[in-house]
Amino acid sequence: MTQRDELLMTPGPTAVPPDVLDAMARPPVNPDVQAEFSPFYRDLLDKLARVYDTDDDVLVLSGEGMLGLEASVASLVAPGDEVLCLANGIFGEGFADFVEMQDGDPVVHDAPADAGFDPEAVKELVEDRDFAVATMVHCETPTGVLNDLGEVLGVLQDAGVLTVVDAVSSLGGTPVPTDRIDVCLGASQKCFSSPAGLTTLSVSDAAWSKVEETEQNSFYASLEPWRDADIPEDAPPHLPYTHAVSNLYALDASLDRLLDEGLGEVYDRHEAVAAQCRERGRDLGLEPFAESDALCSPTVTAFRTESRAGELQERLADDRGVVVATGLGDLADDVLRVGHMGYNADPDRVERTMDALADVLD
Structure with a gap:
């Protein structure tokens, strides 16, 4: 066979749908020197914001979805920061590893693998500790569990805790409560049905403030270089590095499919x-x-x-x-x-x- x-x-x-593959095969422009890339890229980000259903900044990073998980933690967590990692699966637990890489202090709150999180238990945790950030997964792909995050996010928001949500395998396939999420992570190869290679994020104003006050120890795995990305209408953009143009063409076609439907x-x-x-x-x-x-x-x-x-x-x-x-x-x-x-x-x-x-x- x-x-x-x-x-x-x-x-x-x-x-990957045939029309998305066709889009990826288009001759790429050079985003560093050709002005026509800017209106295309601005339009793509607008489509992405509509899928995210957010007014927050949206970013696209050149790298598979795992880059977003690492970059969000690397950008927000300073040495000594306490981070609440809600976990009922491998990816929820994995956030703690990224926190430790930044010399942060992960506090892992385990829930049964076949069940969701208890908002009351989370409330007790945040009342007793001073968490800078909380991480969690919307859809734990290895177990097929979709966590109902609404109440949990409300508890964390009321406590002033920044939230990072891995929505890689849910975004574009089911509603995501982005209005309560400070950094919401997606990826091209899941519900977008685009080739692997791009991470998508929405970033709130509060998250940007924490990025600015946190010393960054990476360039590629950091959101900070994207804070001041300049995308004019009639000139080449000023981006931190040369973007994966062919992957962006594919993602653009994927977003069109979602929005047209x-x-x-x-x-x-x-x-x-x-x-x-x-x-x-x-x-x-x-x-x-x-x-x-x-x-x-x-x-x-x-x-x-x-x-x-x-x-x-x-x-x-x-x-x-x-x-x-x-x-x-x-x-x-x-x-x-x-x-x-x-x-x-x-x-x-x-x-x-x-x-x-x-x-x-x-």
């Missing part, structure tokens, strides 16, 4: 295919990892597989040409993940995937 025949249903990178319709489509995937899974005797459907992400479904994930993944790819993902860490062989985000949030693609899984289980 050729690579073209395969159905890529992983939770990022996703399959309408974000409400996009979110409804993701909800519908997620329900379809869970229903088919249950028909096959597979239960979602999350403790309730309310916590199941509309962008990725993680099924409990009891030490069979690796075997099922291999047979799906070899026998049926369907590529899915397993879990990570301790759950590597106990979770099988179907990505239905972006271009893959499609009933026919989900049906083919679940038909293939039914055949393999038989």
Whole structure:
């Protein structure tokens, strides 16, 4: 079976639509010297702000989504700062590693991997400690758990704690409460269904103030150089470094797809295919990892597989040409993940995937 025949249903990178690939193949301009890059880039940032649904500054960094996680912490955390890391999965826990790299003091608040965060428990924590920043993940991709962050963000906002949210695998597929988030992180290869290589961020005024007062020990993994980026209408922009123009062309086409469809319709489509995937899974005797459907992400479904994930993944790819993902860490062989985000949030693609899984289980 050729690579073209395969159905890529992983939770990022996703399959990339043909028109996005075509956009990426356009001859690139030189953003450092050609004025026509500026209006294109300004328009792209405007589209991105509409997807974020924010009036905050939006940035695009040349680097895979992990760059955004590291850069946000490196930019906001000074030595000795206490940082509350809310964690119910690998990526939530991983924020603590970035905090330690900055000589900050991470306080990890663990929640069950199949459940969300308790706002009352978070409230007790912030009443007793002086946290500079709090980090959390909206959708824990390895377990398919979508955290309801509304109340938690309200508690942190009331306490004056800056918030950093990894929305990499939810942004563009389900509503994100960006109005309560100081730094909201996204990436090109998830719900945008664009090639991997770009990080997106929204940055609040309060976050910029903290960046300015925090000594920066990096250039590339810092937001500070982007604070004064100049994008005139009729001259080349002044950016910290040469941008990944071809990736930007692809991202621009991806944003057009979302906005042309309408974000409400996009979110409804993701909800519908997620329900379809869970229903088919249950028909096959597979239960979602999350403790309730309310916590199941509309962008990725993680099924409990009891030490069979690796075997099922291999047979799906070899026998049926369907590529899915397993879990990570301790759950590597106990979770099988179907990505239905972006271009893959499609009933026919989900049906083919679940038909293939039914055949393999038989």
